[in-house]
Amino acid sequence: MRMDFLQQPFSWYVAGPLITVNLFLLFYFGQRFGISTGMKTVCAALGAGNKYHFFKYNWKADSWLLIYILGTVIGGYIAFHFFNAGAPVVVAEKTAAALQQLHIAANQSFEPAEIFALQNAFSLKGILLLSIGGFLIGFGTRWANGCTSGHAIAGLSDLQLPSLIAVIGFFIGGLLMTHLIIPFLFK
Amino acid sequence: MKQLKFLLLGIFFGFLLAKAQVISWFRIYEMFRFESFHMYGIIGSAVLLGVLVVQFIKRSNLKSINGTPIVIEPKANTYKASLLGGILFGLGWALVGACPGPIFILIGAGFWAFVIVLAAALLGTFVYGIFSDKLPQ
Numbered sequence: 128m129r130m131d132f133l134q135q136p137f138s139w140y141v142a143g144p145l146i147t148v149n150l151f152l153l154f155y156f157g158q159r160f161g162i163s164t165g166m167k168t169v170c171a172a173l174g175a176g177n178k179y180h181f182f183k184y185n186w187k188a189d190s191w192l193l194i195y196i197l198g199t200v201i202g203g204y205i206a207f208h209f210f211n212a213g214a215p216v217v218v219a220e221k222t223a224a225a226l227q228q229l230h231i232a233a234n235q236s237f238e239p240a241e242i243f244a245l246q247n248a249f250s251l252k253g254i255l256l257l258s259i260g261g262f263l264i265g266f267g268t269r270w271a272n273g274c275t276s277g278h279a280i281a282g283l284s285d286l287q288l289p290s291l292i293a294v295i296g297f298f299i300g301g302l303l304m305t306h307l308i309i310p311f312l313f314k
Numbered sequence: 315m316k317q318l319k320f321l322l323l324g325i326f327f328g329f330l331l332a333k334a335q336v337i338s339w340f341r342i343y344e345m346f347r348f349e350s351f352h353m354y355g356i357i358g359s360a361v362l363l364g365v366l367v368v369q370f371i372k373r374s375n376l377k378s379i380n381g382t383p384i385v386i387e388p389k390a391n392t393y394k395a396s397l398l399g400g401i402l403f404g405l406g407w408a409l410v411g412a413c414p415g416p417i418f419i420l421i422g423a424g425f426w427a428f429v430i431v432l433a434a435a436l437l438g439t440f441v442y443g444i445f446s447d448k449l450p451q
Contacts, residue, residue, distance in 0.1 A: 133333075136333060136334065136335055137330070137333045137334040137335075138334075139334070139351065139352050139353075139354075139355030139356045139359065140355065140359060141334070142330060142331075142333075142334035142336065142356045142360075143355060143356040143357070143358065143359030143360040143363070144359055144360070144363055145326075145330050146327075146330065146356065146360035147359075147360050147363040147364050147367055149323060149326065149327045149330070150360070150364050150367065151367045151371075152323055153323065154367075154368075154371055154378070154384050154386065155376070155378055155379055155384070156319060156320065156323070156378065156379055157378040157379065157380050157382060157384070158320075159386070159387070162413075162414040162415040162418075163413075163414040163439075165414070166414065166435055166436055166439040167439055167443070169436060169439075170436065170439055170440050170443060175440060175443060179443050179444055181442075181443035181444075181446045182443050190317070191317060191320045192320075194317045194320045194321050194324065195320040195321070195323060195324035195327075196324060196418050197321065197324060198320065198321040198322065198323065198324020198325040198326075198327070198328060199324045199325070199327055199328030199331075199415060199418045199419050199422065200324075200328065200418050200419065200421060200422035201321075201324070201325050201328065201422060202324060202325040202326065202327060202328020202329035202330070202331075202332065202419065202422065203328045203329070203331075203332050203337075203418070203419035203420060203421070203422030203423040204422040204423065204424070205325065205328075205329055206328070206329045206332035206333050206423065207332060207422075207423040207424060210329070210333065212332040212333050212335075212423065213423070216335050216338045216340040216341060218340050218341075218343075218344050218349075218350070219344055219349040219350045221347070221349045222340070222343065222344040222347055222349045222350065225347060225349075226340075226343075233340075235340075237335075237338055237340075237423075237425075238338060238339055238340075238411075238420070238425055239339055239340065242339065242410075242427075243339070243425055243427040243428075244427075245426060245427065248426075248427030248430060249427075253427070254430060256409065256410075257410060257427060257428075257430040257431050257434065258430060258431075258433075258434040259406075259409070259434070260405075260406045260409035260410035260431060260434070261406065261410065261417075261430065261431035261432065261433065261434025261435040261437075261438065262406070262434045262435065262437060262438035262441075263402045263403060263405050263406030263409070263438065264403055264406035264407060264410070264412075264413065264414060264417070264431070264434075264435045264438060265434065265435035265436060265437060265438025265439040265440075265441075265442070266399075266402055266438035266439065266441060266442045267399045267400065267401070267402030267403030267404070267405070267406060267438070268399065268403050268413075268414060268439075269399065269438070269439050269442040269443065269446075270395050270398060270399025270402065270403075270442055270446075270449060271395060271396050271397075271398075271399030271400040271402075271403055272389065272390060272392065272395060272396065272399070273389065274403060274413050274414045274415075275357075275407075275413040275414075275415070276413075276414070276415055277389075278389070278396075278400075279357060279361070280357070280360055280361060280364060281364070282389050283361045283364070283365075284360075284361055284364025284365050284367065284368045285368045285386055285388070285389075286365065286368075287388060287389040288391070288393075289389040289390060289391055289392060289393060289396045290389055290396070292393050292396040292397050292400070293396040293397070293399070293400040294400070295397070295400065296396060296397045296398070296399065296400020296401045296403070296404060297400050297401075297403060297404040297407065298346075298404060299400070299401050299404060300400065300401040300402060300403060300404020300405040300406075300407070300408065301342075301345075301346045301404040301405070301407055301408040302346055302404075302408075303401075303404075303405060303408075304346070304404065304405045304406075304407075304408035304409050305343060305346035305347060305408045306346070306347075308405070308409070309343075309408070309409070
């Protein structure tokens with residue numbers, strides 16, 4: 128069989144079940160799926176535990192997670208360099224129309240250049256936007272004790288109420304940003 | 315060598331999310347506008363099957379690869395923190411179009427702007443750690 132399908136974008140019904148395979152294998156390997164914890168691990172490994180007790184724990188027990196995260200970086204490299212992952216992302220027609228209002232071209236090769244091309248990312252607006260976004264992700268996931276992987280995938284699979292509440296929070300924040308703040312930022 | 319399986323699984327996961335376009339800003343924007351089924355299909359089917367997998371693990375008393383019982387710890391019952399932290403994370407997720415996993419995958423893919431996002435996310439994690447006692451849990 129030719130490997131053509133690996134050059135095409137994956138459908139939801141391929142990707143969703145394969146995420147569950149990943150979830151199961153992590154349980155089987157004796158660990159728990161949760162990527163944002165890796166950022167806490169990095170802070171702890173850099174010595175934050177010397178001063179702040181939140182980071183004072185046996186972070187070496189999480190070394191598997193740092194190796195897993197290194198794997199995801201390599202996986203991204205392989206997908207983009209050998210399997211055509213950077214093909215244009217074709218969005219819904221309504222989304223394309225909304226993007227026009229924001230002066231962001233639709234159906235670009237993967238990420239909007241208006242935000243992520245280096246000359247834009249390293250403009251004053253770009254740096255502010257990306258730093259504030261990143262800060263909210265780091266601060267928010269730690270406060271909520273998890274992100275999309277730990278709460279939305281692992282937590283909901285285990286029918287955890289705190290995870291359901293967290294996911295509702297993700298959507299409140301995401302809807303506010305998408306419908307109220309982004310139109311203001313890119314008008 | 316015991317850690318090699320985690321490296322391989324990470325490669326699998328990073329490759330998968332990249333090929334499913336889950337890590338694209340456009341897909342997240344589209345999701346929060348409810349204009350495509352793609353992201354909902356992915357998360358929904360992953361969770362639906364995940365519920366079955368977790369029930370299977372619990373009911374069959376499946377042992378891990380090391381021969382120890384698989385213990386799935388419940389998440390801490392910190393509802394205020396879940397909601398408030400969740401809202402802050404959601405704001406950031408929709409703005410940069412990436413949650414923590416995709417940040418790393420995108421750096422691997424060569425989108426260097428995400429180095430800024432990662433540095434800021436590490437700073438956010440650090441600052442949370444400083445103030446964690448003073449925030450509602």
